[in-house]
Amino acid sequence: MTTSFCIVGGGISGLAAAYRLRLAAGDDARITLFDPADRLGGILRTEEVGGQPMDVGAEAFVLRRPEMPALLAELGLSDLQRTPTGVRPLIYSAGTTHPLPTGTVMGIPASAESVAGLVDEETVARISSEPARPFSWKPGSDPTVAELVADRFGEQVVSRSVDPLLSGVYAGSAATIGLRAAVPSVAAALDRGAANLTQAVRQGMPPASNAPIFGAVAGGYQVLVDELVSRSRVHWVRAAVSALQPGWELRDDTGSRWDADAVVLALPAARMAHLVGDVAPGAAAAAGRVVSASSAVVALAVPADTPFPQCSGVLVASGEPLHAKAVTLSSRKWGGAGGGVQLLRLSFGRFGDDLACRASDDELLTWARADLAEIFGFAVDVADARVQRWIDAMPQYGPGHAELVAELRAGLPPGLTVAGSYLDGIGVPACVGAAGRAIEALGVEVAR
Numbered sequence: 001m002t003t004s005f006c007i008v009g010g011g012i013s014g015l016a017a018a019y020r021l022r023l024a025a026g027d028d029a030r031i032t033l034f035d036p037a038d039r040l041g042g043i044l045r046t047e048e049v050g051g052q053p054m055d056v057g058a059e060a061f062v063l064r065r066p067e068m069p070a071l072l073a074e075l076g077l078s079d080l081q082r083t084p085t086g087v088r089p090l091i092y093s094a095g096t097t098h099p100l101p102t103g104t105v106m107g108i109p110a111s112a113e114s115v116a117g118l119v120d121e122e123t124v125a126r127i128s129s130e131p132a133r134p135f136s137w138k139p140g141s142d143p144t145v146a147e148l149v150a151d152r153f154g155e156q157v158v159s160r161s162v163d164p165l166l167s168g169v170y171a172g173s174a175a176t177i178g179l180r181a182a183v184p185s186v187a188a189a190l191d192r193g194a195a196n197l198t199q200a201v202r203q204g205m206p207p208a209s210n211a212p213i214f215g216a217v218a219g220g221y222q223v224l225v226d227e228l229v230s231r232s233r234v235h236w237v238r239a240a241v242s243a244l245q246p247g248w249e250l251r252d253d254t255g256s257r258w259d260a261d262a263v264v265l266a267l268p269a270a271r272m273a274h275l276v277g278d279v280a281p282g283a284a285a286a287a288g289r290v291v292s293a294s295s296a297v298v299a300l301a302v303p304a305d306t307p308f309p310q311c312s313g314v315l316v317a318s319g320e321p322l323h324a325k326a327v328t329l330s331s332r333k334w335g336g337a338g339g340g341v342q343l344l345r346l347s348f349g350r351f352g353d354d355l356a357c358r359a360s361d362d363e364l365l366t367w368a369r370a371d372l373a374e375i376f377g378f379a380v381d382v383a384d385a386r387v388q389r390w391i392d393a394m395p396q397y398g399p400g401h402a403e404l405v406a407e408l409r410a411g412l413p414p415g416l417t418v419a420g421s422y423l424d425g426i427g428v429p430a431c432v433g434a435a436g437r438a439i440e441a442l443g444v445e446v447a448r
């Protein structure tokens with residue numbers, strides 16, 4: 001008997017799940033994948049900008065986690081794994097640029113020297129004296145990053161060193177992201193009895209290494225998307241699933257009905273919550289508590305000789321009078337784009353603001369030019385531009401997120417599993433990992 005599976009959502013979570021499912025269930029399994037978008041990949045989207053392929057959603061992956069190098073190797077794509085040139089980002093704060101501090105965990109410094117020059121003298125003194133001040137920690141607790149760091153090291157460390165990094169990862173801020181999600185190694189050190197935050201950060205630092213932190217896919221993420229689609233041999237139904245009945249029966253927004261032995265929901269949290277309200281109310285309630293941020297990317301091609309400094313980009317401290325939260329100088333970060341252009345991207349939108357939804361394309365482009373002029377001190381000639389919005393795309397990992405996810409998974413009936421960026425980490429590697437976990441949870445055996 002042929003086994004039939006439905007996967008709802010065709011971003012990296014759905015595609016990685018489809019690929020794992022094909023390997024687990026064998027050639028005869030029928031895998032139907034639903035996504036209403038004009039192409040598969042979700043936030044993995046490669047466009048042509050200035051005649052060059054450019055990622056306008058996710059652009060990189062952390063190499064600290066094993067999933068992406070392992071997946072690329074498995075797919076025979078390791079040769080396409082790009083490594084950065086090694087130039088570092090800057091931080092824009094108090095009207096000027098500063099080197100990104102070293103010796104931090106997600107911007108939380110292990111010593112005052114790390115952030116000297118970025119924060120004022122009073123803050124430097126406060127960090128230096130932190131170990132001498134009384135400290136208490138309840139093992140297992142999960143404050144926001146801001147609650148702990150502002151209290152121990154001061155507000156400037158939060159806004160100038162931590163926020164720029166957290167807004168890059170989550171489009172969130174230290175005020176919304178839980179310590180355990182943002183800096184698990186620091187939380188673990190505190191649980192083990194670190195005497196103060198300085199000691200916890202020192203214990204939570206990754207081992208010193210010259211290895212690159214990020215990788216990317218040459219030719220853009222589209223290459224990976226195409227390979228996963230081809231290997232998983234899914235039947236793509238270009239429609240949104242609008243209802244789900246136990247057993248399983250799915251209805252899509254064209255009115256068609258589909259039967260499946262098992263279903264993987266690889267959707268953003270709010271959409272997952274909406275679909276499973278009747279069949280898994282506990283899971284729906286948990287998913288419904290995940291809030292999300294929206295973001296807009298302005299991708300630009302500029303003349304190759306535009307005199308940007310030798311840095312990979314600029315992260316903007318919170319509270320600065322710029323619209324962008326980050327500039328990535330993609331050609332500096334990964335090496336020249338060719339075609340007589342340099343590529344760069346500006347990101348807009350943080351949790352709690354509506355910039356990405358509200359601003360017109362023209363406004364975003366105007367802000368992009370103005371912010372570049374403010375940061376670098378010269379007007380940039382734009383040869384080509386593209387605006388891409390990602391609405392409600394970035395789940396916020398608030399305090400207690402791990403418990404929320406455990407509650408969500410515990411509320412799923414047999415034959416229904418979830419993958420997505422709101423579960424085990426927001427980045428592409430974590431999505432690949434969660435997708436594998438979703439297929440393991442189905443306990444699929446190859447139909448013979």
Ligand SMILES: Cc1cc2nc3c(=O)[nH]c(=O)nc-3n(C[C@H](O)[C@H](O)[C@H](O)COP(=O)(O)OP(=O)(O)OC[C@H]3O[C@@H](n4cnc5c(N)ncnc54)[C@H](O)[C@@H]3O)c2cc1C
Pocket residue numbers: 008009010011012013014034035036037041042043044056057058059060061062239240241242266267268271295296297390393394419420421426427428429431
């Ligand atoms: C601007 C930006 C930059 C980022 N940069 C990086 C980065 O550099 N590195 C990194 O590791 N991570 C990055 N991320 C995070 C990462 O890209 C995402 O978390 C990840 O791609 C999410 O994949 P997903 O498949 O879970 O969700 P999505 O890509 O959002 O896919 C969900 C899919 O579900 C579909 N869908 C929605 N409703 C329905 C329905 N009812 N029925 C069927 N289908 C439906 C949607 O059309 C969509 O295609 C970035 C995110 C953003 C927004």
